[in-house]
Amino acid sequence: MVANSDAFGRIGSCIMVYLDYNATTPLDPRVLEGMAPVLTDVFGNPASLQHIHGREAAELVEGARDRVSHAVGARRQEVIFTSGATEAAALGIIGAVLGRAHGRPNVVVAATEHKAVLAAAELAARLCQGVVRTVPVDSCGRLDFEFLDAAVDDSVAVVAIMAANNETGVLTDPVEVAERIRASGAWFFCDSTQSFGKAALDLTDSGIDMLAVSSHKIYGPKGTGALVATRQVRKALVPLAAGGGQEGGLRGGTVDVPAVHGFGLAAELAAKEQAADAVRAGGLVDRLLSGLRSSVSPVLVNSGGAPRLANTVNLRFPGADADAVMARSPGLAVSTGSACQASVPAPSHVLSAMGLDRRGAEESLRVSLGRFSTEADIGRAVAELSLAVSDVRRTAGWEGTDGA
Numbered sequence: 001m002v003a004n005s006d007a008f009g010r011i012g013s014c015i016m017v018y019l020d021y022n023a024t025t026p027l028d029p030r031v032l033e034g035m036a037p038v039l040t041d042v043f044g045n046p047a048s049l050q051h052i053h054g055r056e057a058a059e060l061v062e063g064a065r066d067r068v069s070h071a072v073g074a075r076r077q078e079v080i081f082t083s084g085a086t087e088a089a090a091l092g093i094i095g096a097v098l099g100r101a102h103g104r105p106n107v108v109v110a111a112t113e114h115k116a117v118l119a120a121a122e123l124a125a126r127l128c129q130g131v132v133r134t135v136p137v138d139s140c141g142r143l144d145f146e147f148l149d150a151a152v153d154d155s156v157a158v159v160a161i162m163a164a165n166n167e168t169g170v171l172t173d174p175v176e177v178a179e180r181i182r183a184s185g186a187w188f189f190c191d192s193t194q195s196f197g198k199a200a201l202d203l204t205d206s207g208i209d210m211l212a213v214s215s216h217k218i219y220g221p222k223g224t225g226a227l228v229a230t231r232q233v234r235k236a237l238v239p240l241a242a243g244g245g246q247e248g249g250l251r252g253g254t255v256d257v258p259a260v261h262g263f264g265l266a267a268e269l270a271a272k273e274q275a276a277d278a279v280r281a282g283g284l285v286d287r288l289l290s291g292l293r294s295s296v297s298p299v300l301v302n303s304g305g306a307p308r309l310a311n312t313v314n315l316r317f318p319g320a321d322a323d324a325v326m327a328r329s330p331g332l333a334v335s336t337g338s339a340c341q342a343s344v345p346a347p348s349h350v351l352s353a354m355g356l357d358r359r360g361a362e363e364s365l366r367v368s369l370g371r372f373s374t375e376a377d378i379g380r381a382v383a384e385l386s387l388a389v390s391d392v393r394r395t396a397g398w399e400g401t402d403g404a
């Protein structure tokens, strides 16, 4: 976080408008308030149950397990705390493929999965002499269900399909995926890192075998998250960090008690406030779009009419390179792709999978709003982006014809 800024990106007297909530969220002050006494007063090791310090810490971890499981509609024993969704994907995908590799060495993923999932799938298949089968998406980012049907058979250990895409917000119904793959016996890993807290989520009777969630996308602390896995999966999972038997023997290492406690509080708030947050965010995104369209048309939405998260919009400004637009918008924090990819000088694999050429991808910006976004933020974003886009188009000598 920028030095001297507060939780919402206000830096001194200069207000920076933060519209990159899909990269990470600020800590909710209510979560901070709950975590503070734990940071100062509870130092016991939750595995040291012989004395009060350990028991006190263990109680907090189990309280967080209750809160997280309740927020996603799971059983408490199904929650395995990890360092975040990347580790949850590694444990869920690699651990499951290793655990059931005999006759099932293959993995199926969507082309638009997060790199955390794609890399875990590649490694799992490599370790077990299997292959990764990649399901394409259409130009709006919607999964090709017929391809999925053909790709999943009894040689597949895990199918990894995300509930919501981090770059476009495009939603895929996990229940439909689960129904379509059920007969194959493959396990369904659903990356819900972006949908948790932004769209309704309930594991009850969903057919999802494994779910990945992350604390820092829901206004909790960074460095914590969970893999939520059914009993059948937990019995087969091979732990990637074996150790002192923590987390049911599936994730060794001393649990970060204050962080996990904060995650639990954030999860409770996410479940409670999800519907209201989505309505607010949707209204603000509509304002942003209409404001931009009335000043710098054409403005394209890369996901077209596909259903998407209310808080997320991936915009293309034909004729305006997105890096140049961002350079001319110093008061705005937006992004050109996922945070982990921002240092990689290649076009977004998500937009490429949707058929955008390099130029189209380079003209695209992700705007993602959150709980603390305001109408004033949107007014400021429209003003800054409009000036920046007009300036970049003018400098590039754009004639206003392509891409529209």
Ligand SMILES: Cc1ncc(COP(=O)(O)O)c(C=O)c1O
Residues within 6 Å of the ligand: 022, 023, 083, 084, 085, 086, 087, 114, 116, 162, 164, 165, 166, 191, 193, 194, 213, 214, 215, 216, 224, 225, 338, 339, 340
């Ligand atoms: C869809 C998705 N999956 C996984 C991750 C990785 O999450 P974490 O930072 O908790 O490892 C992210 C983070 O950007 C994400 O957006």
